[in-house]
Amino acid sequence: MNMPSLPTGFAALALITAALAAPAAQAADTAPATTGDSCIALSEDQQIVRAGADRDVLLRNGDQHYRVVFTASCSSAVTSRRLAFETQGQSNQLCGGARSELKTDRASCTVERIEPLEATAFNRIARQRSR
Template identity: 50%
Template sequence: MNTLSLHALFAAIVLSASALLAVPARAADTPAAAGDCLQLASDQQLVRAGASRNVLLRNGQDHYVVHFQDDCSKAAYSRKLSFVTDGQQGQICSAGQTELRTDNGRCTVDRVEAIDEATFKQKVRQRSR
């Protein structure tokens, strides 16, 4: 192998390694990375109009779509809603660890998707039509 090819191969390896190292750093900045739990703040908004597979959640300054494992249309008309994880209220976790408790049922949370404020507002407008 000549020196030029060896340098090119080395440069490609360094670039690939640095790209792989950058991905976890970006994932750590995402508030609701897979498998993480989200602590609910006292300043929150739950948008459930049109709910069947998900609800919208504003938690302080952060915005999310909370997806359910199955249909959860009862969330749209229930008077009381609370997220419960391991018997404790005030926390939402992905992967079936959390339930949304309604007046007459429960819905299992599948995943929590972080979204930006503009997307949240757009989805709220769509649901209010």
């Protein structure tokens, strides 16, 4: 019986492990980061799409795109002239986990979670909402 040498077996195992790990690493690089309860520093270059904003709004912050979901209905976001995110009195910061609020002219709406979106999905949803 012809058995491969021990170093050859380890080399083969290392190559198989590397081949299996590569697709997972590539998927992690291309998937948007999840925000969970983490916070996002908001820039001056932002856009809030509020059409159909009863339960959520779309947010573009620079080149990053998100769906910001509220804990309850936020009907004041639809008609308000002023929209601004605030976290514990601090502006230009947005956090999930009910730590941030969307301030409107008449009320404030608590942010439940922030969901990252790809730019194409953001644009598609924004177009659908504007119809």
